[in-house]
Amino acid sequence: MVAKISTGKTIGGVIRYNEQKVKNGQAKLVQMGGFAVKNLTVNDKIQSFVKVQKLNTRTKTNTVHISLNFSPKDKVDEYMLQKIVADYLKGIGFGNQPYLLYQHFDAAHPHIHLVTTNISSSGKRIETHNLGKVLSEKTRKEIEQRYHLVKAEEQRKQKVNLLQPLEKALYGKRETKSSISNIVQEVTRSYQFASLPELNAVLGQFNVCAYRGEKESEMFKNKGLVYSILDTAGNRVGVPVKASSIYCKPTLVKLERLFLRNKEARKQHRETLRGLILDMLKSSSSMEEFTSRLRPKGIKPLVRFNEEGRLYGVTYIDNVNRCVFNGSALAKELSANALSVRFSKDHVLPDPPEIKQEVRISGQETEQGIKVPSLEISLNSYHPEDPTPYELRQKKKKKRKKRIQ
Template identity: 80%
Template structure:
C-alpha cells in the first residue's frame, strides 16, 4: 500500500474535487467520520469542516488530503477499505478528527481518498511536519501485514501495461472533462517523458492530446495549454479543457519542470528498452511486423510518415516501464532513418534531422524555459478550431473599433 499525504489551505476545493468524481460516477462516498448527520449536501460538508478550522485561525495550512493506493492484486472490498481507513487515521493520530472517505474508480489500481483537517475540536493543531516519514510509514507497514496487502516496495516494482487497464476517452461516452482529467493525471503521474511531443505520443494512445494553439495565437504566446479528446482520425473534438482546471494542474510551466527531471529519471530504462527493441528488429521484414512483435512486450513505436511515404520520425513508448524515447535518443540503429533504410521507405532523410522533425505541435525542450520552435510541421499536426488567419482577425478587430468611434 502506498500512502500519499497532501496538506493545503482550501478544504472546499478538496471536497468539491472528490464530490465531482462522485457526481460523474468515478468515485463513491464510503464513510463520514465524526458527522452527527449523514444526509448532507456538498456545501454542508464544507461548512462543518470550516467551523472546526475557525477554532484555530492562526493555522492557515489546515487541510489534509490523503490517498491510499493498493496493488491491482489486492482484493479489497468496501468494508475492508473502511477498516483500513480507520486504522490508518488512528495510526497517524487523526482518529478523533472528522473525515470523509471516498473510493475512486478512475485509475488502474484500487485507491481511496481521505479528506480531513489537522485542527481538533479543542482548537489545537495536529503537527503534520514529517507526518509521512514518521507515523505514516510505520502505520502503512502495520496495515500491510494486518490485511496481507502487497507491500509498497513491491508495489512500486510491479510492471503493469497501462494500455490494458486504463479506459480510452471516447467523445460523448462520458463527461469530457472527467474523461480527459483521469487520463492526463494518470499518464503524467506515472510516465517519464521529456517533451510535449513525447507526452502527446502517450496521451494519443488514449485518444487525448495536449495542445498549445498556433504559434501566432495568444494562447501559444502566453504558454497556455489545453487538453482535447481525439476522434478515430486523430482530430480534436469537443470543448477543450484548460490545463489549469484539472485537479493536478498540468500546465505548461509545470510540465517544463517535469521534462528536465524525467530526462534523467528515464535513463535507468534506456538500455533495457534498447535491447528489447534491437532483439525484435533482428528478425523483422516490415514496419507492421516490427510493431506487432513489440506489442506483447508493451512497447509501441509511433511512426511519422509524410504524404510521400517517407518515414521521418519515430518515438518508442514503453507502457510497462512507463517511459518514452525518441528513436535517436535510443541510438542511431533505432532512428527513423535507419528503419527507413532497413525497410526501404524512401531512406534519404539525413539522420541529424530526425530529432528536429520528430518535434510536432509546437516546441521541444529538455530544460525549463528553453524552447525550439517547430521548423517543419507534421502533416498530421492539429489545426485550430477557427481557420481564419490571425492577420485577418486583427484587421476585423480594427475595423470594428473604427465603426464604434
C-alpha cells in the same frame, strides 16, 4: 495492492479475453505455472484446464479469474510479480493449481491477471466462498508488508481506483472534463516523458492531446495549455479543458519542471529498452513485423510518415516501465532515418486517398534538435491508432464575415 476475484464456468472465455489483450499489445503472458509444455496455442491452454475440470463434473463454477492491482508508485518487475503471485496463490489455498499469469498495460497503474481453476488434480473442489473477504485480504496485507508495497487503504484514502482501466476518451460517451482529467492525471503521474510531443504520444493512446495554440497566438506566447479529446482521425473535438482547471494542475510551467526530472528518472530503463527493441529489430524483415513483435512486450512504436510515404519520425512508448523515448535518443539504429533505410521497400505507402486538408508547421524541432523552417504534412498520413501531437494536425479555422441585414 488491491485484489479482485471473479468466479465463473467458462475458462475458454477468460483465457481468450487475456490472449486477445496480448494480441492487441495490451498485455503479456509472463508465466505458465504448472504447465509441462510452454509453447502452447490458445486452444491448448484452454484444453489443459478443461482436462482438469472434467475430473469434477458436479461443480459448475470451476473458473477463477484474479486481478492484482498495484499503486503507480510500486516498482514491480516480472521477477517480483512472479514471487508475489506464488505467495498470493499459496496464501489463498491455490498453491498447487495450474495458472496463467498475464501482465496488462491497459491502465496507468501496474496490474496483472491470473487465470486458474478451483478443481484440484484429485478432482476435489477448492472452496471459493468468502475467498476474497477472508483469505485474500489476509494474504494481501502480508504481501504488502513483505514486498514494501503501497497499502490498499492508502490508495482508497487518495480515491485512486485501481480496479478501473484507463479507457480511451470518446467524445459524447462521458463528460468531457471528467474523461480528460482522469487520463491526464494518471499519465502525468505514472509515465516518464521529457517533452510535450512525448507526453502527447502517451496521451494519444487514450485519445487526448495537450495543445499550446498557434505559435502566433496569445495563448502560445503566455505559455498557456489546454487538453482536448481526439476523434478517430486525430482531430480535436469538443470544448478544450484548461490545464489550470484540472486537479493536478498540469500546466506547461509545471510540465517543464517534470520534463527535467523525467529525463533523469527514465535513464534507468534506457539500456534495457534499447536492447529489447534492437533484438526485435534484428529478427524483423518489415516495419509491420517489427511493430507486431514489440506489441506483446508492451512497447508501442509511434511512427510518422509524410504524404510521400517517407518515415520521418519514431517515438517508442514503453507501457511496461511507463517511459517514452525518441528513436534517436535510444540508438542510432532505432532512429527514423535508420529504420527508413532498413525497411526502404516497406515504408512506401499505397496511393493515399484524396487529401482534403494540410497543415503547415513552423519551427518544428526534429529528433536531432534541428529546427525546420516549414514542413507540410498530410492529415491522412497518420494512422488513427497512433495520434500525434495536435500541433501537427490542426487546421486553421476561417473567419466568417457577418452578413449585414
